[in-house]
Amino acid sequence: MSSIADVIIIGGGIHGTSLAFHLAQRQVQVLLLEKQFVGVGATGRSSGLVRMHYGTEMDSRLAWESFQYFRDWKNRVGGECGFTRTGFIQIVANQAQAALRASVAMQQKIGIPTFLVTADDVKRLAPTFLTDDFEFAAYEPESGYAMPSDAANALMNAARERGARLVQNCAVTGIQVANGKVAGVETTQGNFSAPVVVNAAGPWAGHLNAMVGLDVPYNTWRHDTMFVVRPPEISIAHPTVIDFAHDMYYRPEGHLTLVGLEDNNPLGESPDNDTDHARPGFVERAIDRICERIPAMKDGGLHSAHGGYDGITPDQHALLGAAGPDGFYLDCGHSGTGFKTAPAIGLCMSELILDGQAKTVDIAPFSPNRFVTGKLIKGNYNHMWK
Numbered sequence: 464m465s466s467i468a469d470v471i472i473i474g475g476g477i478h479g480t481s482l483a484f485h486l487a488q489r490q491v492q493v494l495l496l497e498k499q500f501v502g503v504g505a506t507g508r509s510s511g512l513v514r515m516h517y518g519t520e521m522d523s524r525l526a527w528e529s530f531q532y533f534r535d536w537k538n539r540v541g542g543e544c545g546f547t548r549t550g551f552i553q554i555v556a557n558q559a560q561a562a563l564r565a566s567v568a569m570q571q572k573i574g575i576p577t578f579l580v581t582a583d584d585v586k587r588l589a590p591t592f593l594t595d596d597f598e599f600a601a602y603e604p605e606s607g608y609a610m611p612s613d614a615a616n617a618l619m620n621a622a623r624e625r626g627a628r629l630v631q632n633c634a635v636t637g638i639q640v641a642n643g644k645v646a647g648v649e650t651t652q653g654n655f656s657a658p659v660v661v662n663a664a665g666p667w668a669g670h671l672n673a674m675v676g677l678d679v680p681y682n683t684w685r686h687d688t689m690f691v692v693r694p695p696e697i698s699i700a701h702p703t704v705i706d707f708a709h710d711m712y713y714r715p716e717g718h719l720t721l722v723g724l725e726d727n728n729p730l731g732e733s734p735d736n737d738t739d740h741a742r743p744g745f746v747e748r749a750i751d752r753i754c755e756r757i758p759a760m761k762d763g764g765l766h767s768a769h770g771g772y773d774g775i776t777p778d779q780h781a782l783l784g785a786a787g788p789d790g791f792y793l794d795c796g797h798s799g800t801g802f803k804t805a806p807a808i809g810l811c812m813s814e815l816i817l818d819g820q821a822k823t824v825d826i827a828p829f830s831p832n833r834f835v836t837g838k839l840i841k842g843n844y845n846h847m848w849k
């Protein structure tokens with residue numbers, strides 16, 4: 464194997480593999496280095512929600528561009544991404560109605576199929592839900608969820624078919640810099656040279672940034688999820704929901720419902736901690752919470768629960784762009800919401816690296832430099848992971 468590439472990507476999650484695919488489509492010699500195996504990190508733990516509802520236009524645009532991949536995966540990428548259309552409902556407390564309306568109007572301008580619905584409409588879409596605590600919601604009939612590990616593996620396979628190389632069980636241990644420019648990387652399998660190195664190491668990306676002395680605010684974010692076996696009364700799958708009113712989201716998967724909570728997600732833990740089990744107390748809280756919205760779930764059964772880590776930034780938006788020595792790029796810090804946007808972000812990052820600017824969606828606001836200029840990203844909602 465040649466140890467020289469045009470671009471080295473560190474990390475085989477959904478972002479590293481999406482970028483590898485888009486660079487390989489443009490005949491770039493890509494080398495992706497993964498310390499374990501494709502999809503082992505945040506991607507493998509992701510809940511896989513695919514929706515376009517955001518409080519910022521650029522996020523909605525990235526999600527909408529990405530949606531074109533999810534719904535036409537076989538033709539655009541090949542293989543499987545497991546996209547399942549369930550319809551998506553965004554529930555908000557009444558105090559956030561203005562933000563909901565503004566977000567839906569913004570998305571409709573983009574061309575996203577979404578509209579405001581009443582609580583009664585939600586009851587018709589999901590008869591087992593209690594709907595007496597909110598007046599309006601947003602509904603995206605075409606959205607749903609996908610299988611993140613399948614998607615990452617499909618992107619990597621498609622990249623390899625176009626000439627990209629993948630080395631697994633290969634941890635990057637150092638980044639070589641000469642005269643202010645990136646020269647390559649040191650790994651547990653030897654050294655590899657390239658003039659461009661991309662940090663797509665998810666929750667581990669802070670370690671890689673430190674290797675080049677790059678000081679951008681970066682943290683880890685822990686998130687637990689549980690699968691419940693739905694009781695017979697809810698045998699028909701319900702839509703996928705983000706429920707700001709209850710700091711929670713849920714989606715169906717066969718006879719199961721996946722539940723995640725938006726509060727009590729600790730920052731700053733090691734991403735190497737145990738993720739095979741949820742933290743003590745999580746399951747009890749999640750069961751109480753889902754029963755507040757879907758009382759019939761009290762007769763459901765626990766199927767499984769586990770955890771995961773993602774990289775997160777102070778404004779809970781990704782770091783996309785050049786930073787540190789020449790040739791060093793960041794595609795990390797996706798802050799618990801980066802699966803659904805990965806296809807378009809990989810395309811935009813390939814445009815940025817090869818053409819100097821992304822043209823599909825303007826990703827300049829995600830520049831790591833925003834923490835120096837103070838231009839942090841803000842949306843219509845105040846809602847953040849807690």
Ligand SMILES: Cc1cc2nc3c(=O)[nH]c(=O)nc-3n(C[C@H](O)[C@H](O)[C@H](O)COP(=O)(O)OP(=O)(O)OC[C@H]3O[C@@H](n4cnc5c(N)ncnc54)[C@H](O)[C@@H]3O)c2cc1C
Binds near residue numbers: 475668
């Ligand atoms: C529990 C959970 C649920 C989520 N649910 C959703 C959701 O419903 N919808 C959504 O859009 N987003 C969701 N997200 C967020 C989304 O999954 C992440 O933003 C996304 O998967 C991040 O992908 P990534 O490629 O940046 O990171 P990762 O998937 O973590 O990939 C990084 C890779 O880098 C590798 N690596 C690290 N260090 C090195 C090194 N030194 N050398 C070589 N390789 C290295 C790791 O092994 C890893 O495979 C969720 C996240 C979590 C944790």
